[in-house]
Amino acid sequence: MKHTKVWILVTVLLLAVCLAGWLLVLGGRAGSATAQIYQGGQLVRTIDLSQVEQPYSFSVDGPAGGNTIQVEQGRIRVSHAGCPDQVCVQQGWIANGVVPIVCLPNELVIQVGGDEAEGGLDGVSG
């Protein structure tokens, strides 16, 4: 029984640490609102979201039918995906923070904020 109590404590602690990490990631750094779009690990496009006057969209090819990306002032989203699960579409708009939009079937990643040099996130997650 003693062990059970110890493990309940460990569980609660782990949960607290992960929740704290989650909040840290969500809070993110406000940073510059620059969106970087990667496909297959290559940077294919960089957009300064604060400079967007008119909303527009464009397509990025990918192995699972590609994605259509929509841009408005200060925010970006995937409006259409060729893959069956549509996870990236359901994620909706992102404007800042560290959580990227990821479409695994198309190997697409959209990241907002941070520098163009890699490691912008690693500085946060340690």
Place this chain on the structure above:
Amino acid sequence: MKSFSTRRLTYLAVLTAVALTIFVIEAQLPPLAPIPGIKLGLANVVTVYAVFALGPGQAGLVLLARILLGSLFAGGMTLFYSLAGGLCCYLVTLATWRLLGPRLVWACSMLGAMAHNVGQIAVAVAITRTPAVAAYLPILLVSGIVTGVFTGLCAQFLLSRLPRPGPPGRGGS
């Protein structure tokens, strides 16, 4: 090569079928959250049960068969994530199940679920070649802890209710 009795072989096959059925049905449910990789993982009730009822060797066989067959039904890239996650989870379970014992099945399952998430993320980073994907790890771990404890408790109740299977060797009835 150790050979199983027909009875044990059938038992393993039934467990695999149960796990696969749960896996396929769960895949039809809408996603719990708009984040890839978060799910209840109910099929792991069977895996955890198998580790404690049959030992890690045979549980590994059930897990491997379920992942390979499951990815046939789910399709796509699922296989790599499942395999990496399953392997990490299996190794952690292998290391902890004897230490923790039958009263702490849920803790063992929780640690395994967390290892599963780490494996998943590692593969996602490798496939997308984007380290930023690791930002999902805390979120996945929160879900992993909750679902791991839940499936572990399910398995723990199963273990205390179901009669143990017969000996693994030759013969048997």
